[in-house]
Amino acid sequence: MYFNKKSLLTILSFSAYCAAIGSASADEVVTLLTTSPNNSDDLNLSASYREKVLHFRDEFVAWKKKHSISYSAVETEIKKMMTWIDNHEFIEKHNSQEPAASYTLGHNHFSDMTNDEFQKYHSLGKYSLGKEVMEKRIAEYKAMKKLREDEDEHPAQAEFRYLRDLSEVTFFDDLFSDDDAAATDDQATTDDDASSTDDWTDDNDNDGLPDEIDWVTGGAVTPVKNQGRCGSCWAFSSTGAIEGAHFKATGELVSLSEQNLMDCDPIDHACEGGLMEDAFKFEESQNGLCTEDEYPYMATDDSECRTDCDKVPHTQVKDYIDITEGDKHGLIASVVMQPTSVAMDAGSLSFQFYSSGVFSDQSCGADGSIDHGVLAVGYGVDDESGHRYFKIKNSWGDSWGEGGYFRLSRHSPNEYGTCAVLAYMTAPIVV
Numbered sequence: 001m002y003f004n005k006k007s008l009l010t011i012l013s014f015s016a017y018c019a020a021i022g023s024a025s026a027d028e029v030v031t032l033l034t035t036s037p038n039n040s041d042d043l044n045l046s047a048s049y050r051e052k053v054l055h056f057r058d059e060f061v062a063w064k065k066k067h068s069i070s071y072s073a074v075e076t077e078i079k080k081m082m083t084w085i086d087n088h089e090f091i092e093k094h095n096s097q098e099p100a101a102s103y104t105l106g107h108n109h110f111s112d113m114t115n116d117e118f119q120k121y122h123s124l125g126k127y128s129l130g131k132e133v134m135e136k137r138i139a140e141y142k143a144m145k146k147l148r149e150d151e152d153e154h155p156a157q158a159e160f161r162y163l164r165d166l167s168e169v170t171f172f173d174d175l176f177s178d179d180d181a182a183a184t185d186d187q188a189t190t191d192d193d194a195s196s197t198d199d200w201t202d203d204n205d206n207d208g209l210p211d212e213i214d215w216v217t218g219g220a221v222t223p224v225k226n227q228g229r230c231g232s233c234w235a236f237s238s239t240g241a242i243e244g245a246h247f248k249a250t251g252e253l254v255s256l257s258e259q260n261l262m263d264c265d266p267i268d269h270a271c272e273g274g275l276m277e278d279a280f281k282f283e284e285s286q287n288g289l290c291t292e293d294e295y296p297y298m299a300t301d302d303s304e305c306r307t308d309c310d311k312v313p314h315t316q317v318k319d320y321i322d323i324t325e326g327d328k329h330g331l332i333a334s335v336v337m338q339p340t341s342v343a344m345d346a347g348s349l350s351f352q353f354y355s356s357g358v359f360s361d362q363s364c365g366a367d368g369s370i371d372h373g374v375l376a377v378g379y380g381v382d383d384e385s386g387h388r389y390f391k392i393k394n395s396w397g398d399s400w401g402e403g404g405y406f407r408l409s410r411h412s413p414n415e416y417g418t419c420a421v422l423a424y425m426t427a428p429i430v431v
């Protein structure tokens with residue numbers, strides 16, 4: 001956005017803005033704006049800009065204070081506020097649409113980032129590991145995946161039985177009521193009839209399994225973490241899955257070290273990206289992981305692999321389960337057993353500002369592209385909308401989404417599900 005000297009009078013009210021934000025003098029703002037290249041529409045643009053700044057300045061200042069954000073230069077402050085305003089208008093437009101969407105958007109600590117800046121910050125989209133590398137690695141993963149033993153059995157039940165046998169866990173007796181475990185076809189039909197007019201619900205996709213699972217309330221999930229400016233999502237997804245498997249094996253919840261995995265795993269690429277299956281492959285040759293407290297997260301590629309920490313018993317991976325791509329029933333069965341690593345497309349502007357509800361943007365991951373590793377920790381049905389969802393733990397801190405979690409629609413016309421969450425799914429087995 002450019003201004004010329006004709007716009008000077010319209011800029012003078014920036015003194016109030018500068019006083020409010022305390023980041024620069026009015027003279028600095030005027031100098032910056034009046035020395036920008038000429039543009040024939042400058043007068044209108046400057047008036048619009050002034051109006052928006054005056055209108056939103058209190059909200060912007062409150063947002064900066066909430067997230068402890070400050071800027072070192074007035075040029076940065078102005079640029080970031082304009083980005084914040086653009087994002088605010090995007091959020092408001094989405095939330096005011098009729099009929100209302102199944103999810104809401106809201107401000108978070110990414111509100112002063114353009115979508116391109118956001119993708120770069122988290123190594124998403126074009127900044128991810130790389131489509132060719134990812135496709136090659138996933139092709140290798142598909143070639144090695146285990147096949148179902150009984151193709152004639154219902155896919156959900158076959159995958160579920162297979163996963164349960166491998167992990168040697170009898171989960172229903174310990175954690176879920178008989179009523180949950182014995183969800184009947186009649187109950188499923190009733191649920192479907194009640195929401196038959198909702199475009200975002202489909203046939204019961206957890207037939208014979210519990211109607212809902214939540215490993216957060218079940219005690220198998222550590223508090224939400226924050227990967228920061230580092231493409232280490234794969235490590236957070238991997239350690240989260242191992243934490244869950246360790247809980248199932250021992251009944252104890254221990255926060256494990258992502259940095260331990262990042263520093264010592266030669267297959268993956270620390271802050272430059274990786275795959276959860278590769279992490280599990282590597283951990284098969286190790287004696288387990290250290291705790292987060294003993295080997296804290298540094299969000300860096302530069303630290304050396306440490307060998308002086310104590311490995312947590314029952315965190316060594318002995319095998320891992322590959323769930324068939326596109327198999328929603330298989331993911332549900334796996335999540336019934338334990339938190340499960342999944343990948344997805346997380347680079348959209350709407351996902352950047354997800355705040356609550358069931359995320360159902362079907363443009364997200366429509367081509368099957370994935371760039372972010374997360375942890376599926378449950379599933380259920382939204383009480384108000386009837387939308388079926390997966391509950392997923394992210395690694396962007398607890399000020400994003402629903403306390404760091406999000407709910408993703410289980411219904412999608414796309415082959416790989418909403419945001420391509422069914423394109424890549426795997427779960428570790430520990431000893």
